[in-house]
Amino acid sequence: MFQSFETSADPSNGPARLTALRAAMQKAGVDGFLVPKADAHQGEYVAPRDDRLAWLTGFTGSAGFACVLQDIAGVFVDGRYRLQVRDQVADVFTPVDWPGVQLGDWVKEKLPSGSLAFDPWLHTVDQVEQLSKTLQGHDIALTASANLIDAVWDDQPAAPQAKAFAQPIEFAGEPHEEKRKRLGESLRANGCASAVITLPDSICWLLNIRGADIPRNPVMQAFAVLHSDGKVDLFVDPIKVADLADHFGPDVSVFAPDTFIDRLGGLHGPVLLDKSSAPMAIASILAAKGIDISYGADPCAMPKACKNAAELDGTTEAHLRDGAAMVNFLAWFDAHSESGINEIDVAEKLEGYRQATGALRDISFDSIVGTGPHGAVIHYRVTHNTARVLQSGEIMVLDSGGQYVDGTTDITRTLPIGPVGEEEKRAFTLVLKGMINVSELRWPAGLAGRDLEAVGRVPLWQAGLDFDHGLGHGVGVYLCVHEGPQRLSKVSDVPLKPGMILSNEPGYYKPGAFGIRIENLVVVEKAPILDGADSHRAMLQFRTLTYAPIDRRLISAHMLTQAERDWLNAYHQDCYDKLVDRIDDEAKAWLTQATKPL
Template structure:
């Protein structure tokens, strides 16, 4: 049901694990060691064997890192996790607000001189270069070493061993051979002989394959080399790719993962690596063997983001299927809460059950967030047996969930009233809704990036002195990662600067969180498309909604809405009833009709 990270430390286990790591540091003459969330593939989610940050600190969020020194261990987390980290880590660890506090200055503040070690497999080229630049002249040095967490993690789980499988070209809209040929032409045009691929979702997209190495994300872990003639070498743990040999064809050679480093030493440059995702260890091997390196974006990232017509059609159907499952869940919730006895885990299990009842669910898209009352204020709250709370009438319930289907990935958040709530909750909910409406209605010129639109969704909250500490939206894959680059509605430079283009799928998810009281978030997925001509007919883009699930009308302060906002809500609900109504029957269909009634 949800990834628990069995190896994650408890508040009692964290201090002795930290002490063991410090002993290993001292034995190697290190004054510090860095423990990121990332693995060698730099994905957002990691296998249990790579959950080093959770094992050491107890923090299980999807982003963050720990800097361990002799006298302090800082756990760096962004605005999504500042409540969660305080609940999960022992007093031996010090939460640090990141990115407001940067690692380099923090190290300089806590260590006047010395050597900080890092595992070059779990830090990117860009991360290491930026940190070295920051520390230059400070008296602190960075040195690559083996992973010291692995050295003290005596019962570390084995790597995942699930087999890779083929993804139908009819669903992707392009054969793997065509993709390799297209990208190889781009490499030749740029004068690059080979692209080094380390992101599992890039490899999955390029070769039309999927895997089960990472919970919730159907990616195959491995490495690949794409040559400028369109041939490819895939490096995977032994046996994992045996079943897809015919699918891959003669131009893709499968090799053992242990052969990857040796293959790097034999390359003819220039070799293209993406400094934002390539492990420092790869760059070190290439440099040691005098192979010319070019820093450029992973060649798969941008074309993967531009969905084909087949992918858009598939994800449209997936959202209709998923929307019907969500509506059955919301109907069930309205019927069940008043009777009492319902808990967060009960709701999570019920929602997954409704999705599985479709007969098409491959997996949930991420661990379901189901936060009742104060838990809703924990942006990425994950219910456990220890935190499981009752869902009681008269509070807000935040449910953020999604499904992985062979034809698409869904991600939807609804905030619900479990009974009459106060005026303050309704006022905040309405401002969040106004932000979602404003961004959903946006028309914008070609060349506009996500950062240019992020503030549209925040403006209604800003007017009341409110805001939220996460991006307004992220890219989403098609039966791939639920968080996908390079685009996003965010001020973060890593994704917010990318111009939006037709075919990109993103979430629209403004929110508001009051610690200790309630949380509010509303989320639909949208696809960027050409806007109908108007004005002087200059090229414009707009956002087409993919998600069709009612918004809780009980939480809307109708008097605070403009006529245009009221019209948008009524039209959205009318379209939801038209799209989903035929997929429901009986009481669930009646519930949907009432939920979609005009304001």
Template structure:
């Protein structure tokens, strides 16, 4: 998928749709209806037909949900979207600070005893429903699974994409799907489980070495699967999606119609492994209806997928060198454009920035699509953490501002994600100091050396501390996992205040501290890093340590760095990073672009 700039939802569309939904609620005798942002498959990116939250409310953020009552309509959003939601929803909808305010608490505060809240059991997990029930039931408020009410009033709902699934080459996967199925089967036998139900498309993509084109930017096959303790697997997908893969998948993988999935659950021998935090609630309900034993446990593919093997890491390195070359060509072009802006009579817009960057990536000849919609925020738009430029919001890039560009590519050998913030002419007051503090945080995490067994929450403060010293912070995580030609936001690994998953060798993560000043500018600097065994230090004890290898090789804007704020170790790191960047990317460029890179990578310390 490549970027489009259409305005997909408008605030004025929300109120009449809200009125129709409330009419439907009254018909179904419901006092509330929950509208999640996610789909059946829990993905961050969803098909156009599954954009229920955006269609109803106008809010297009990648996380959040709505709770609709007869007299209130709450849209629950986290700190990343406090600015964005103001421009996207009508006054009939009220922004609710989440997770500061929990859905159950809000419902209890706004519904009378005896009220009933409806939900679509395909769109909520067993754990979500249990948590809600536990808090609502004592207050006399009931939960009722129903057919989706938004779908019932959505007259022009888009059709699903028709593109078939494809095989992902073993040379990039590092293991055949037979090897992976045997690995998962062994884990099931060890746990005493007869089979596992897989509902996360990236888990199925990893297990079977297949990819799809069902959702924007993320090459996953929307499907379900059941794997037994011998490794035999059933793949449930829409008709025609996997017909060309039958020979590739072989005799131990059966391809079945997706409509047969619920019926197949009733034939399974227990215990059946189900992930209560990712499977649709209807899976557990169906198994219980058939009195089949359930073993609640994490999806068995999640951690093996997160721990990249040598082939996947090699692919990531290659993809990042290719991508960095395109981004460097773009930054050279951008500097030329900035000079034209300074001389007057020239115009550059955010959409122009996005199109140019995508063009340089396409010129590699290996781009399969963008890994997410490019964020190109000029001036105050840079302070909108997940800003998406549209034809309506498109803003001119002006001298005296910062430009934040967060983007990535999907290549057959890897997924990339990089953010750079650039000065367009003379930067705003205080911007250089703020930028330098963000840079110090990024360097601190890049240089981290830590004992095995630590989680992302143990590392998060390293990136925030330079900002904290000045009373500053940011409202998003410091790092997210990244897949191998899969999701650019991959779990369970992440670096944030609440991230409890242990960081292990092979896990790819982003390193992206930031700072955002509403109405003025936004700053974020992002590299991807991969966890590895740290080399032993002379004279140190024998404790096993980890550190990070940097994957991203693109210059950091030296014009925004206050050199005097950096320590000797920080200066050494950035000068070494720029020297390595020139060594790796310089031979891939020529002419003016190579000259630009050499200047951009010059040492900060004479």
């Protein structure tokens, strides 16, 4: 499954492609053009056809955008990618640290007057409104345009055509008929006649289907209109759903994608749109027809996030299966880490152990295998050109996951290659303390990710350290490994609710030297009432889903409190008890040693 990305990330293509885009801008009479990492469906991940940012710049991260003017081309990335972008783009592009530098402020500085064009299918209502507000009072026109990248991308791949398939009810837990009826009733209760849904994972969750249009994400690209009577109009190439007529039944109508715009114009309002995911083009079409728009959350987002009992049972089993594959791999790794293997060898071997379960559908993202200084690149993507041979005395960040029919996994372990230094051990132990803090947390119902995120950072903060990514993201069940709206992030105001799955992944990264990250997935559940506590005050807690040993050789045990030591020892005992009967015989001795009490 390992794929190399040398061609798409080759910075040598950048200058010629930038020149071609600027010529197209001149021909269109615009002074700037925005190039997001987005498609018309506004999911986080895009198909090769829609990866315009990577084609133009060579930057392959999962988030970012470019703003191309005639004399400067900024590539905006957040803290996860600040090292990566400098390695991947040619010097004709200027990396910009976002969100510290906001797009509107940058444009006002670099383009005192002129026109800034954007493809309205690739930018959400929220994004356009925020940028327009920032540019108000300045001589800069924000102009909807045809896509200028498509005009110069001669060998642009075809749109994905993978067939979709039904997700078995034993894993979905609720028939799509009941989901559609329930959400339709919610639309009526809120005075809406219909909702336009664009996010692929929302559509797949609603209809209990999965697809293969996006690498590593089992989703189908489509648009959908959910009506208040529970009926759905699905706009998708009929070839993709040719085998699903019986699954859909009479209340899901399939239409060709090229009819979507006309049918939007025929809707009766109010129509619910999510500003954070609906392309500006859809809002403009409805407004031009005089159709009332009601802005609110994607009606699938919160129900999808709060997993039902069948989904939780399935993902629990998937994590145990995946944990056993991890243990088999970790035993192999300890025996071979100093034998001259490289980062690609590690990725391929781990993927092989997941394949050996017989249940793997795909990996859930391209495995991150970073040794030494590569570990400091938060979302490092190894290629045949960059793969380092593992060196004794270094540490390795290994972030990986699997897509199984019953669940999606995402686990990070930091591993030593021979003896390592005290600086690395100290940093690792601080990260571990933060991860344990989150694992043990109880909190009053109603709090959001922003209220909890600091708990995982406090040990690092007290040592004057921090990390430039969120503490945790939401995760789907055989859907996207990054799922909203829940997050453990300082910018997330979404209340955490039972059934939500999140990652718990503090880290530390020393540029040019090493990186550290420890990640388990956890699920929100109701906390039991404690003796002497307020019985009327609802409390929540996390239950750990991920089971695989945390490397004891990297821990400075004297830095742990007794409570932290107790948590780690109990976790390791659970790892042993849950996994010992699932692993290869040769891995059992390794697991016994790896889970000894600290």
